[in-house]
Amino acid sequence: MTTAAPRRESDPTLPFFLRPAGLVLVVGVLTAIKLFVAGASGLAEDEAYYRLWGLAPALGYYDHPPMIAWWTWAGLSLSGDGSLGVRLMPVLAGMLGSLALWRTGLLLFGERAGGYAVLLFNAAPIIGIGGLMATPDAPSVFFWGLAIWALAELHRSGNGWWWIAIGAIAGLGLTSKYSVLFLGAGIVLWLVFVPEARRWWRSWQLWAGGAVAVALFAPVISWNAAHEWASFVKQFGRAVPHGWTLKYVGEFFGALAGLLNPITAVLVLVGLGGLVANVRKGRAEAGLLFWTSLPFLAYLLFHSFHTRVQANWPAPLYPALVLLAASVAAAPPLTGRRVWRGLAACAIVVGIALGTLVQIHAVVPITGAFARKDPTFQIRGWEGIRGAVLRMAKEQKVSWIATHGYGLNAQLSFALRDTTLRVEQVSERIRYVMAEPLPVEVVSRPALFLTEKRRDPGVDKLRERFGEVVRLGTLTRTVKGVTLENLLVYKVANPHGGDPRDPVYPLP
Numbered sequence: 001m002t003t004a005a006p007r008r009e010s011d012p013t014l015p016f017f018l019r020p021a022g023l024v025l026v027v028g029v030l031t032a033i034k035l036f037v038a039g040a041s042g043l044a045e046d047e048a049y050y051r052l053w054g055l056a057p058a059l060g061y062y063d064h065p066p067m068i069a070w071w072t073w074a075g076l077s078l079s080g081d082g083s084l085g086v087r088l089m090p091v092l093a094g095m096l097g098s099l100a101l102w103r104t105g106l107l108l109f110g111e112r113a114g115g116y117a118v119l120l121f122n123a124a125p126i127i128g129i130g131g132l133m134a135t136p137d138a139p140s141v142f143f144w145g146l147a148i149w150a151l152a153e154l155h156r157s158g159n160g161w162w163w164i165a166i167g168a169i170a171g172l173g174l175t176s177k178y179s180v181l182f183l184g185a186g187i188v189l190w191l192v193f194v195p196e197a198r199r200w201w202r203s204w205q206l207w208a209g210g211a212v213a214v215a216l217f218a219p220v221i222s223w224n225a226a227h228e229w230a231s232f233v234k235q236f237g238r239a240v241p242h243g244w245t246l247k248y249v250g251e252f253f254g255a256l257a258g259l260l261n262p263i264t265a266v267l268v269l270v271g272l273g274g275l276v277a278n279v280r281k282g283r284a285e286a287g288l289l290f291w292t293s294l295p296f297l298a299y300l301l302f303h304s305f306h307t308r309v310q311a312n313w314p315a316p317l318y319p320a321l322v323l324l325a326a327s328v329a330a331a332p333p334l335t336g337r338r339v340w341r342g343l344a345a346c347a348i349v350v351g352i353a354l355g356t357l358v359q360i361h362a363v364v365p366i367t368g369a370f371a372r373k374d375p376t377f378q379i380r381g382w383e384g385i386r387g388a389v390l391r392m393a394k395e396q397k398v399s400w401i402a403t404h405g406y407g408l409n410a411q412l413s414f415a416l417r418d419t420t421l422r423v424e425q426v427s428e429r430i431r432y433v434m435a436e437p438l439p440v441e442v443v444s445r446p447a448l449f450l451t452e453k454r455r456d457p458g459v460d461k462l463r464e465r466f467g468e469v470v471r472l473g474t475l476t477r478t479v480k481g482v483t484l485e486n487l488l489v490y491k492v493a494n495p496h497g498g499d500p501r502d503p504v505y506p507l508p
Contacts, residue, residue: 123351
């Protein structure tokens, strides 16, 4: 038996920018800006690395599940081998994710909340700025948000067929990032602790949805089984504590609030007490946000007691957090109604303005004074490096470029993509099992070896791999005359055994 969703009349008091037409205008303009910036700015290290994945789509990779590789392949196929192609799918996913978030807010808290959720989401630095970037966080946030939407549709309609969609979305989320496992745990908690949701245990669609999720994730398991569980070992190994400390706990909460938007974080704190109270009353809407977020939040807090939580890790929690903040702005406490809505408006204006300013800075640097503290420093200065490398390669008559770090390897591969000069990382070969390696007859010839100065292995270490090692000089990445990074260049030749590369196995 299904229950029809309650009819919701449009609120005539809604400001234009909280109405569907206004939201389409705002999100459309922000998407257009992102598409322009995506094509006009360089790539960060990880983005350049995932471009290599997209050039060789596979069922798994050393670092993460394969969804970002598939998205990158699709973007490169549609837009060509450039920065726009790498970032196209994440930008479009941000637009579609905003639509799903609006619908979720509408179903759970009403039309006003749906509008606030969309605007607060796009005003969060991790979305307004980070949403441009092609990393595994983009699909994981997208599918996590879609799962919350599908659960809201299930709750409102009572139609068990939504479980099939939830299973498919969760499976695709797991092929994006392993942290989506915590979403599955949260759904189980929702089914256990929300009285209204418990009836679904008797529904065959629930179990069928679970089977769909497992089936979609099975190829990733198969890839790991064929590659000595490389990706599982790398990622799940981080969960093992090696000592305890309190120094990262405050940093974790500070980064969580900062990337959400500190003003939005105030609204979240205001709504948290009411959310917990409604969860204790067994209300399904509150429980949906609370229980699906709790396992991942609890794990991240646990992780912060033994090592640093990277700022991007909590990204999948942001759709739920902005929904909570939006519920406060839409139906604020009786005291201070204007204050809370004013805070929401301030968060939206400041967040979107800051995000737009940083994106403009990514294309046309406003200043170079911040050097490596500038969040856009990784994308700068590669045209100059490209020209210098091409000149040196011609002068030294080398056949290829060698590196020993995945970030520099990826950036040089992108910078030299339209030349015949190939780039290959000679270490950590497990990262590249998806791609055809350079033939031994190529890597046995002379090469330029490039490394960041701070990671310089030195002549003695290089001579463990090469019979001839000569340091040629230093190349400098700059922005507006400010040094960002120095790269050391060696000429290497006569590799011992004819091949200087690490074997793929055993794992490094």
